[in-house]
Amino acid sequence: MASVTFAVDEELKSRLEKFPWVNWSEVARExxxxxxxxxxxxxxxxxxxxxEFIKWSVELGRxxxxxxxxxxxxxxxxxxxxxxxxx
Numbered sequence: 294m295a296s297v298t299f300a301v302d303e304e305l306k307s308r309l310e311k312f313p314w315v316n317w318s319e320v321a322r323e324x325x326x327x328x329x330x331x332x333x334x335x336x337x338x339x340x341x342x343x344x345e346f347i348k349w350s351v352e353l354g355r356x357x358x359x360x361x362x363x364x365x366x367x368x369x370x371x372x373x374x375x376x377x378x379x380x
Contacts, residue, residue, distance in 0.1 A: 299321070366378070
């Protein structure tokens with residue numbers, strides 16, 4: 294396994310020293326691994342297929358919401374329906 298060293302200013306070093314039980318190397322390693330995995334996921338989200346799926350699901354959600362709103366409107370009295378429709 295490779296070794297990496299980070300330089301930190303004195304203020305940060307003194308703040309870290311307030312928590313001697315924390316394994317800061319492990320915290321840094323986990324954070325770097327998490328960020329690497331996040332970048333891999335972001336790369337997958339930028340594929341053409343994934344973008345098409347996102348677009349499709351957003352359009353489907355909008356249609357569902359519109360249908361639900363129309364059903365709710367149909368349950369209202371005509372005056373209230375006109376008021377919500379902006380007429």
